[in-house]
Amino acid sequence: SQTIHQWPATLVQPVGSPLSLECTVEGTSNPNLYWYRQAAGRGLQLLFYSVGIGQISSEVPQNLSASRPQDRQFILSSKKLLLSDSGFYLCAWSRERGAGNTIYFGEGSWLTVV
Amino acid sequence: SQKIEQNSEALNIQEGKTATLTCNYTNYSPAYLQWYRQDPGRGPVFLLLIRENEKEKRKERLKVTFDTTLKQSLFHITASQPADSATYLCALSLSGGYNKLIFGAGTRLAVHP
Numbered sequence: 001s002q003t004i005h006q007w008p009a010t011l012v013q014p015v016g017s018p019l020s021l022e023c024t025v026e027g028t029s030n031p032n033l034y035w036y037r038q039a040a041g042r043g044l045q046l047l048f049y050s051v052g053i054g055q056i057s058s059e060v061p062q063n064l065s066a067s068r069p070q071d072r073q074f075i076l077s078s079k080k081l082l083l084s085d086s087g088f089y090l091c092a093w094s095r096e097r098g099a100g101n102t103i104y105f106g107e108g109s110w111l112t113v114v
Numbered sequence: 115s116q117k118i119e120q121n122s123e124a125l126n127i128q129e130g131k132t133a134t135l136t137c138n139y140t141n142y143s144p145a146y147l148q149w150y151r152q153d154p155g156r157g158p159v160f161l162l163l164i165r166e167n168e169k170e171k172r173k174e175r176l177k178v179t180f181d182t183t184l185k186q187s188l189f190h191i192t193a194s195q196p197a198d199s200a201t202y203l204c205a206l207s208l209s210g211g212y213n214k215l216i217f218g219a220g221t222r223l224a225v226h227p
Binding site: 036042043044046049088090092100101102103104105106107108110 | 159160163203214215217218219
């Protein structure tokens, strides 16, 4: 069966510090990978998606970047965090490229920028 | 502008009753609509998917309807239980390209014994 792991689960970072959130998927190959952010009381906002190694698309301009160094690894980064980067970050994957496929989410990472 | 709206107020119902949650959207033409459940501090979990040419889909105590004319989906939980208490998210899946889901903000459901 497929599993998705995301870490760290919680982190508190000072403004201006770097960020690295990691995500790996097991039990499947060539997954589509996604990073979402969820602010309190708001919907999930798609930040990045990737259809293959080294292929990253950004949905919104921001202070974050993503990389996919391996087929089943997805990393969310920032060089200098802002207060507005605080939120609940979710990594996710789906099997195929087309619409209508289920997206499977990780357990999320709580980021507090202080 | 494009919007997807779910009732931001929590829905409180008595155990055993049917819960009905609403998802409305404007200026989208989704090929699919999905419903997810999210517990506090956890990632969303997929529940049901309905296609644009389907009127209704059922899974155990869950039922989803999809009216592309009204641009609305209704999500029903029959014989609700306290364990059904969670936030329920609807998501539009647009045709073409990668699997892009547009999520609503969700409605929190509280089922009381």
